[in-house]
Amino acid sequence: MSKSKSGATTYLFFIPALLPVLSILLYPIGKTLYLSFTNSEGLTEFQFVGLTNYLNFFSEPVLRTTMGNVVIWTVATLLLPVTLGLAIAYIVSGVKGSGIYRMIFLLPYVLSGVAVGTLWFNIFETEGLLNHLLTVIGMEGFQKSWLLYAPTNTIAMIVASTWASTGLVVVLFTVGIQSVPLQTVEAGRLDGANAWQLFWKVVWPQLKYIRAVVIGTALANSLRTFDIVWVMTGGGPARSSETLAVTMYRESFLLNRYGAGSAIAVVLMILVAGVSYFALRNGVKKEEVM
């Protein structure tokens, strides 16, 4: 629908939002991009080194582990918080006491990353609660030093992150499910569809938009996972459980290799942006046509 042209005052409405975004988000991105082509180590003079940081980045063996972890995190985020959250939201909808169930799943979401990390560290630690439980129920054979080896350390942290983040997914999908028109569900029921068929044939197609939002947000958050890893393993042992955000933090702030850290940040951002763009594209485009 083409309407009269909007006039210059329209753009005044963007300015209050745009100024903070430019100064707090876009300027640092530009600066990071610039530093990623230098050998900056902080306060000292630095030179342009072209693509060296990127090439080093791709040739470092520890990076293969990191990239492997990124893949595990990404797949697991789709499988666990998103699928589980959707399943819970669907099962909860219409059940008596649904508010209480939803509240239980949502509670960990308000806890700080430090609290979540400390709790799950104490569960998975070699002397921790999980191994203790296994002894008590006579399954010593399954005991492991969960946090000391890859890939169980990454899996342990995914469990922690699932525990903390599923509640939000439940709420978002609940919102989506509640806005599915009741008549369509009733019609399906009259046609004799069971709960499983109702979900796939009637509800699922109508969740298209909220699905894109949830998947986009969940993937972006998982790719930049930091707090939980930092508290539970610090990325170790021997950097085996590092994610890109942790690798970047280590290079920049602990090793003072700002140039190298910036290159990792750029790679990380391209990944997050690419994944989110694909996840969101459909949802956004649909609305764009008004």
Next chain:
Amino acid sequence: MKRQSIGRHALLIFLALGWVIPLYLLVINAFADLKRWDAIFDWNFKGWEPRENFKLAWEAATLTPGLKSNLFYGILGAGISVFVASLAAFAIVALNPKRRSMWFWLIYGANLVPYPMLLLPLFESFATTGLYDTRWGLLLVYIGVAIPFAFFLGRNHMLSIPKELLEASKLDGANKMQSYARIFLPLSLPALGAAFLFQFTWIWNDLVFGLTLTTSDEIRPLMSTLSTLQGMYGNVPTPVILSANFIASLPTAFLYIVGQRLFVAGLKAGS
């Protein structure tokens, strides 16, 4: 029908146990009696001393200024970012700007930035502009980071507002600001309320920006102050750290419990 609902409850209770058991472990260990608690987490109840543990945390780290700062950052940061985001959302939805997609990604795209990558450039520019370790400086950071998602939620909701309302107000001679203030703002208040809740929680729990951009007790937000307890490991027992973290999360938990209805209603219309 009835059998189906029993099955659902059984399944839900089974799943909920996975959430309740860790919460139980967190609570009993955070509030355990320090005299009975041995260095590691325990499945068993070892006394109940929430006030004592919290008092110890309060003494070890000076939490009062952190709490005050958090209210300042949380309310102003979430409030201002949601307000300016709603102006931009209104413009993109109702005012038919040229290059709509470009405006959308310019504001929303920033949401895709990994936060750790902001720290170094922000630290440098804050050091040179004198914003380092100031309330307004950190507030500006929270506002900037909170805008994109608030904008996204506000825009989704405003898309559901019938265009006829806008046309009608134009015929009545309303200018853009009046259309915003009389139609779009009031009708999207629930969605903006949900956005406020989201961003308030995020700001309340922020750790890294507070750690990197502030240093004095007066300016530091709560979670960053609390994390200095971690640094005193050995001196401060884990239950004390946890109970402080737990109690620091109560305000946001309270907001969610009170605001859940609003929250769901606010997001619903925008989906």
